Structures are given as C-alpha cells and as structure tokens.
Amino acid sequence: MHDIRTELTASVWKILVPAGSTVTAGDEIMILESMKMEIPVEAPFSGTLTEVTVGEGDPIQEGDLLARITPDSDATS
Template identity: 55%
Template structure:
C-alpha cells in the first residue's frame, strides 16, 4: 500500500534528505522546507521504501502538493 506525503504549507524546498528507492522509517525526515525563515522538516508517517520524490531543492510547493510516495 502506498502513502503520499503532501506539503502542509506554501514553502521553498530547502533540502531533499532521501533518494528514490531508499528505505525510510516512520519519523524519518524526507525533505526540509523553508517558510518565513523557518526550517520545517517533513517526516515520513509510515515506514517503507521511498518510491517517488516529486520535488527537488529550490522548488516552491503549495499547500497539499505531493512531496513523496512511500510504499
């Protein structure tokens, strides 16, 4: 079963911490967003394999945009 990770706010993608195909555990940081000079870690809510990264460093995400998929 796949689980999508979405942005909760409008922000810049500051850093992508994982690569496609990499295993992640619940609570691992997937990306770090920057908004209003604050760094916001986006965490995996489920463990599994990261099958898709939909953003890259420097992208701007809107609220509810897809960030990654974990299976």
C-alpha cells in the same frame, strides 16, 4: 503506495533521502523553508520512499505532492 503532501506554502530547502531508499517512521526525508523557518517532513511510517516529486529550490503550495511511500507490509497507514 501513499502520498506525502505539504500542509503549507514553502520552498524545498533540502532533500535528505533519495527515491528508492528505505525509511523508518519519523525519519526526516526533506526540509522545507517558509518565512526563514526550517520545517522537516517526516516519513509517516516505515517503508520505501518510492518517488520524490519535488527538487531542491522548488516552490510548493499547500496540498502539493512531495513524495510517495510504499509502507512495509506490517506498517499501518
């Protein structure tokens, strides 16, 4: 299982993929909002989105945990 963390201070605008879903590398899993800009958060590799640790509207700080993903057995991390 691998953590997906934010690289900026923002708020969670929209969660696009619920926990338990299968994702492909590059799929947008949520959108953050910072200074009126929308910043997509993409799956770094294919696998299962095991956990989403934030909710829509939550304020987040740099380094905060957003989600956890379990890679497919053939994915590289």
